[in-house]
Amino acid sequence: MENLPSYISIVFGLTTILTTLIFYKAAGNSKPVLLVILIWLAVQALIASSGFYTVTDTTPPRFLLLVLPPLLGIAGLFMSPKGRKFIDGLDLKSLTILHTIRIPVELVLFFLFTYKAVPELMTFEGRNFDILSGITAPVIFYFAFIRKQLSRKIILIWNVICLGLLINIVxxxxLSAPFPFQQFAFDQPNIAVLYFPFIWLPCCVVPLVLLSHLAAFRQLSNYKNKA
Structure with missing residues (x-):
């Protein structure tokens, strides 16, 4: 990772900031939401900068500290009345446009592949088709919310497909990371996500994308049930 050009880290850092700002807007410019995300990013940046996540042979994997808290947080939102109220108040338009950040994410992954920091299967030249979610997001946004020519059913189907693409790459x-249960890419494992700033992908960007899909499912389903 020492030979990685700085522009790759900068692009990804800006992508993370953009993701945070779009979600902040979706949450009605909620300062507590923004503060929680920024603190989480700062804490993980400090931990990763110490090399903590580069130790991959521990049980349980240290990587869980990156992904488990946001997943538990998302689960908590759906399980509590206040959490569900928060989810129902998120702006569906902003949640939809948030998925455009998947374009720069995929470009960063491709750049990382060229510098042997992730395997090819994590790029659009391999098994990763998630860039399609980013490309189609502004199209869905335009025809659903500007032209109002798409039904909520179509928006729901699009979210389902894009969630499938997200699950695929995740x-x-x-399974490509150098953990004891690694299954793929032994010649070039996924090591980028063990270093700053790329640890922000599993600890922030992916959870916000996931939450955007799940919130959309709930809002669209509730609308259908009320109709």
């Missing part, structure tokens, strides 16, 4: 990324 699964391949985890």
């Amino acid at each position: 699964s391949n990324a985890i």
Whole structure:
């Protein structure tokens, strides 16, 4: 990772900031939401900078500290009345446009592949088709919310497909990382996500993308039930 050009880290850092700002807007410019995300990013940056996550042979994996808290947080939102109220108040338009950040994420992954920091299967030249979610997001946004020519059913189907693409790349990324349960890419494992700033991908960007899909499912389903 020492030979990695600085522009790759900068692009990804800006992508993370953009993701945070779009979600902040979706949450009605909630300062507590922004503060929680920024603190989480700062804490993980400090931990990763110490090399903590580069130790991959521990049980349980240290990587869980990156992904488990946000997943538990998302689960907590759906399980509590206040959490569900928060989810129902998120702006669906902003949640939809948030998925455009998947374009720069995929470009960063490709750059990382060229510098042997992730395997090819994590790029659009391999098994990762998640860039399609980013490309189609502004199209869905335009025809659903500007032209109002798409039904909520179509928006729901699009979210389902894009969630499937997200699960696909996340699964391949985890199984390509140098953990005891690694299954793929032994010649070039996924090491980028063990270093700053790329640890922000599993600890912030992916959880916010996931939450955006799940919140959309709930809002669209509730609308259908009320109709």
